[in-house]
Amino acid sequence: MPVLRIPTPLRPYTNGQSNITVAGSNVSEALNDLTTQYPTIKPHLFNESDELRPFVNLFLGENNIKDLQGVSTPIADGDKLMLIPSIAGGADVA
Amino acid sequence: MLPELSRDEILRYSRHLLIPEVGLEGQRKLKASSVLIVGTGGLGSPVALYLAAAGVGRIGLVDYDTVDSSNLQRQIIHGISTVGKLKVDSAKAKMLDLNSDIQVDVFNEPYTSENALRIARDYDLILDGTDNFPTRYLTNDVAVFLGKPNVYASIYRFDGQLSVFYAKEGPCYRCLFPEPPPPGLVPSCAEGGVLGVLPGTIGTLQATEGLKMLLGIGEPLIGKLLLFNALDMSFDYVKLKKNPNCRVCGPNADIKELIDYEEFCGVPSHDHEEGSAGDGFDITAPELAERVKTNHLKLLDVREPHELQISALPNAVNIPLGELAGRLSELDSADEMIVFCKGGTRSARALELLASAGFKKIKNLKGGINAWANEVDTSLPLY
Numbered sequence: 001m002p003v004l005r006i007p008t009p010l011r012p013y014t015n016g017q018s019n020i021t022v023a024g025s026n027v028s029e030a031l032n033d034l035t036t037q038y039p040t041i042k043p044h045l046f047n048e049s050d051e052l053r054p055f056v057n058l059f060l061g062e063n064n065i066k067d068l069q070g071v072s073t074p075i076a077d078g079d080k081l082m083l084i085p086s087i088a089g090g091a092d093v094a
Numbered sequence: 095m096l097p098e099l100s101r102d103e104i105l106r107y108s109r110h111l112l113i114p115e116v117g118l119e120g121q122r123k124l125k126a127s128s129v130l131i132v133g134t135g136g137l138g139s140p141v142a143l144y145l146a147a148a149g150v151g152r153i154g155l156v157d158y159d160t161v162d163s164s165n166l167q168r169q170i171i172h173g174i175s176t177v178g179k180l181k182v183d184s185a186k187a188k189m190l191d192l193n194s195d196i197q198v199d200v201f202n203e204p205y206t207s208e209n210a211l212r213i214a215r216d217y218d219l220i221l222d223g224t225d226n227f228p229t230r231y232l233t234n235d236v237a238v239f240l241g242k243p244n245v246y247a248s249i250y251r252f253d254g255q256l257s258v259f260y261a262k263e264g265p266c267y268r269c270l271f272p273e274p275p276p277p278g279l280v281p282s283c284a285e286g287g288v289l290g291v292l293p294g295t296i297g298t299l300q301a302t303e304g305l306k307m308l309l310g311i312g313e314p315l316i317g318k319l320l321l322f323n324a325l326d327m328s329f330d331y332v333k334l335k336k337n338p339n340c341r342v343c344g345p346n347a348d349i350k351e352l353i354d355y356e357e358f359c360g361v362p363s364h365d366h367e368e369g370s371a372g373d374g375f376d377i378t379a380p381e382l383a384e385r386v387k388t389n390h391l392k393l394l395d396v397r398e399p400h401e402l403q404i405s406a407l408p409n410a411v412n413i414p415l416g417e418l419a420g421r422l423s424e425l426d427s428a429d430e431m432i433v434f435c436k437g438g439t440r441s442a443r444a445l446e447l448l449a450s451a452g453f454k455k456i457k458n459l460k461g462g463i464n465a466w467a468n469e470v471d472t473s474l475p476l477y
Binding site: 005007008009012018053054055057059062063064067082084085086087088089 | 133136137223224225226227230248249250251252253255270271272273274275319321323325326330331332333334335416
């Protein structure tokens, strides 16, 4: 099954797991499986209309799914999906 | 005409001169080059030190901050002797101690839409060592508008990102991140923190990309993003493409001049002000100290559990901000409640959330538990 790599900022929502095995034949199904396994991650990836938030970048291998077929991009066993977060740097958090 | 190297410079840079890819001509190129480093903190420290040591002829530093002892865990260009001094002055002194043949320009001011084009205009290359979204978008747009390469690096806890955004030859930062995450959503307002060595790892890579761009050698990370994770010791690369809909570098770009980046990102770019929830919604630490003597107040601590190990207030209920929306049933809106965090920013967000859920008797501890530690109980540590 495909594996989805979770970046550090989102790991609090996956019980600290960095690599999640996800089921599905395309990206959309894989993300559904992810949010079923870890429901609290959902608002961080999807908006209220269940669309992927614009600042969420998901890569299949080396390629942004936006440059492929978006969430309809087919995936296969052994594929590596990677979520790339928008990180600002070492800003102090008050 | 490239500048000549003096006898002393030839000796100083001899290990560069022995590399055919650099050689005498490359070293003269570096001497003729100029770079602007935005931010003199975690990333800026190794970048400024290594570029100074490498003999980049003119290096500009922009930072408005002063050195604090909590910087020294990672900002190795500064030191105990410069705590309290301007970061740009502290960094300049260290750089000139390493290499007095270079010129260091200092801009002791926040990098803003008003001054950024003026500051950046006279440099060949910009290195983004900032720590917040507004300044990142500003740095990107300035580089696009001036047609300069922007060597980008960003860090968070154990993760680092690196790329060269150069709109003339590839994508810009906005092609990948058209807009920042809204405040309150991961990861900008999640817990902070960074492994001290991480800006060293990523900053030295950033300096490497800067030198490659100045020398015109190798394959710079244009159109590629490096993703580093220190825990896995993993280096992953992904391809970045120019976004045809990019609002600053696309064919139909509609942003033609610098904008209000704090408004665009919904967060301030300067983190020095004490977190406040606005007029009428704040209580200061001394006021709270008086109130707790006579009133029964509920204290709600919205920090992460590991922060409670650093400092805590007795009898406070801990619900991290990220969990608050799902745990409102644990709170009673009839209680008079003081919400606090480290510095007052997260608690101000918590206040908004509570107000929208119908809580009325709520106040934000202005400046957070750090204000309490400064003004009421100095036995509590600051962090």
